[in-house]
Amino acid sequence: MSNINGKIYALNAITPMKPWKTLVLRGFFFLLGHIKPLQQDLINLSFIEFARWVVLPRRQFPFLGNGQVKEELQYDYLLFFSNFNGTWNQYIDAFSAVLSKGLNLVWRWSEKFPGAVPVTPFKEYIARVQFDTDYYYTAYPHAAANDLKSAHIVQASLDSLSQRAQACTPEQFADAYLRFVLEVQAHLGETGEAPIVF
Amino acid sequence: MSKLNETDIQGFVLRGYNLPVARYFFLHFEDAARARMLIGRLLHHVTTGQLWDGGKPESTVNIAFTQQGLAALELPDATLLSFPVEFQQGMKKRAGILGDTGLNSPERWDELWRDDRVHAWLGINAQSPAALDHRCAAMVELLEETGGAVALAAQEAAAVVIDGKPTTREHFGFTDGFGNPDYLGVGRSSQPGQGKLLPNGSWAPLATGELLLGYADEAGELPVAPMPHILASNGTFMVYRKLHQNLATFRAYLDEHAALYGGGKEKLAAKFIGRWRDGTPLELSPDNPDSSIAQDPNRSTNFTYGADPEGMRCPIGAHVRRVHPRDAFGFNGKLIDRRRITRRGLPYGPFAAEGEPASDTEERGVIFMALNASISRQFEFVQQQWIEYGNDPHLGNDKDMLMGNHGGRGKFVVQGDASAANPPFICSKLPNFVELRGGDYFFLPSITALGMLAMGLVDPR
Structure with a gap:
């Protein structure tokens, strides 16, 4: 089990959000999706293969019946998933150095998010909410x-x-x-x- | 930001002395108490960053310690363990990370560096060989008087002398020493192109914390530093690398490939490094060297790569473009502001002018010393990602032409255009033009910290 396969690193982070804040974030995602220049900085970081944020609403978690106890979740969750080339530190450093405003807009609705600058508390936060990868296939481990x-x-x-x-x-x-x-x-x-x- | 407390900072950190001769002693401490006494006596000799009102001194003295050295001084374990991991490990253990393998691997280093006996670096710079001998004799006397340390070895270094004048040339014939960054609060005549690039195209000094411990860095926070903080403040870390130059190999390779290259030998040499041998940046003068640019501090470092994304003027893999990419990665250079290092150092060994016979086996090279607040974030990153690898400039696994540990493989692409004098060209089967012969990571403390070391006053936190 590793997040690393050759030149590529897979990062998953899951952060809880108070449900009313999810609405604000969805509004921001709508803007981001429709105003291409807003995405440009992320796209210009050439070592990022992709990065995606997805909202997991608290009432849409799978319920299988069959004795599964119904849960009343208090938080929505934000899933961040990215594949990038280079080291974890390099990635977060670059995020913090050039994308801090955009990242703050995405993550500020998540609980206990410290802000993307300064970088050390930001790194501590990501490390805390990161889930390691169980299985990671990549077609070209020797290529970025x-x-x-x-x-x-x-x-x-x-x-x-x-x-x-x-x-x-x-x-x-x-x-x-x-x-x-x-x-x-x-x-x-x-x-x-x-x-x-x- | 106000001025730094220059009297508390070792002068070696704040300025390149520009003194033509140097000797670096490598010390081994045999007894903590006697070693502390030695440091106490040395304290009065150590050159600080205070301005030289009365002109340059005849000679200077500076000192730095390895992790083993600090342990031999019996610093508390809690303090020793608070140093950054890479410093605790030392450069030898970082060989894999740095790409110091094969011809550059530690088992091939000079004997001095193969075990862990080096405890301290004592650097003496001087105006003349006589002044150097004089100061070194005083240092040796101090070592003997106090019994504080034995000198395991002494490395000579000196500016290359051409026509009776010391120069900034290195053995391959290139003019060196252009690219040191400016830092906030460090008083020196600042030069456009040496700090960080601002969105409006001007240049500003880097945050002090990129060089010195105890100050905010470019991320707005204090660099990782040992505890107690007063031990760290106004200090920095130094990387010492003895880089042997295979001069015969370099000349033969250049001659062989220049015969195939339409732009001529001097242009090919310039493409390797990104500057003509006199220092003129290719980016500013791609067709010929221009000493009026090379010697003008307002122009010699004042350029960017934004208008040359394909590397047709300065190749994408040229040495200076790799190690100081300026705006080449976009974002107005913001991705590189925390990867800058300050270089010190001098050539060693006999200079062989073009046309004079030269071999690879003669002891000849450059003593590379880099100062930075974080060895892992700055020096190690540059060495691993920009010298020994190429993803940031979109060059895959290609390495730095001159510095790379090629082992006879790899290639360097000289991008060109459709003109006959600037054709695209590929250099392959790269030998190691430069080989690592040893070195280590050092902590270069403030004057206050030296006093604490001397008096055994470092308490754990």
């Missing part, structure tokens, strides 16, 4: 999100070179090859083992 994006660029560019090459004179091919290299030159990183987590 950036490596995958690069691979797509190289593949597409190579395919198009290959197509053009069929009808090229040697001079035209030289030119097409140069253009191919210029297209892929910033996307040629090796894949491989992740550095040791510390």
Whole structure:
């Protein structure tokens, strides 16, 4: 059982919210979902494969009958799920450094949330509400999100070179090859083992 | 922020002395009481950060301790255990994290560093070899008089002298020492490009707590520090690494690849590092070196990479772009403000000018010393993520061309454009141009803390 698989880390955090606050958060999520620039900072953190927040309402937990005791939950819950490249510390540091305002808007409705800045209490909070991953499959443990994006660029560019090459004179091919290299030159990183987590 | 208490901070922390010769003694304490007496006597010699009204001194003295050294001084266990984990472990045990494996692994280090006998670093810098000898003789006398420590070894270091003048060149021929950050409260002539980038494109000093313990850092909190706090305040941590340079390998590699590269040898050398050998940043002058830029403090460090995302001027993997990415990761550089280090240090070994014979086996390299409030967050992060790895600049597992522990594998991509003088180019089968020969993590205490150590006044909390 580990949150780490090669270059990727899976983080789950579950935090309780007073039900009336859930309404406010839903309003904020609605705005976030419809105003793309608001998401841009999160998207621009290139080491994040994805990040998602989901509200788990207190009355919608599964009830299976069959002797399961009915519970009256006092809190709604906010599930945060993210996969990212790099270390836990690096991730939370970056969150705190560049996304603190957005994070505060998402998490301030959760009980005992200390704020995303300063970073040490924020880290303590995440560590406290984090649930470890039981099973974690990843298709490319030796590739980070950036490596995958690069691979797509190289593949597409190579395919198009290959197509053009069929009808090229040697001079035209030289030119097409140069253009191919210029297209892929910033996307040629090796894949491989992740550095040791510390 | 008001000025720092410069008389309580070791001068080595606040300024690069710019003195041309140095000798670093590595001390071993044999008896705690005698060692404390030695520190007490040394206290009067230690150079503080106080401004030199009467001009530069003939020589300076500074001291720092390893975890073993502090234990040998019989600091309380509760205090020893309050130091950050990486400092307690020492650099050797962090080899895996740092990528110090293979050719750089501890079993290949100089004998001095292979066991844990180094307790303290005693650094002497001086204006001249005579002044250095004079001051060192006084230090050795102190060691003998007090019986406080034995000197296990002494490392010589000196600025490379060209045409009779000390320079800031290193052995590969590059001009070094441009990139130290500015910090709040540290009085030195500040230079655009050396602090942190602000959204309006100007530069501001970093928070003091990125360099010194006891002050707020860029995250607005106090750095992790040992207890009691008065032991930590105005102190910092120092990373010491002896980096051997394989000069023959470097020259042969550069010659071999320059013959295939359309931009010429000097441009290829510049692409490795991101600066022409005279120091001109590629980002400001991609076609030729320009000494008017290199020598102008308002321009030599004043640039960003935002307009060059593809690395066509300065390659994405060039050394200076890796270790100080400025705005290259977006967010106006905010992701890198807590990863900055202050570098000190000098070359060692004989300088062989271009054209003079050179071998890999000659003792030659650079003594790299980095100062930072958190070794793990600053130095170790830079070393692991930006030197030995490449995900942040989207370079996968590619390593730093010059500093990386390649072991004959790996590659470095020189991004280019469609012009004949700046073609794209790939350097592969990279040898280790630089090899680690040893070093450790040190705590560089304040003057107050040195006094506490000398008097045995460190109480546990």
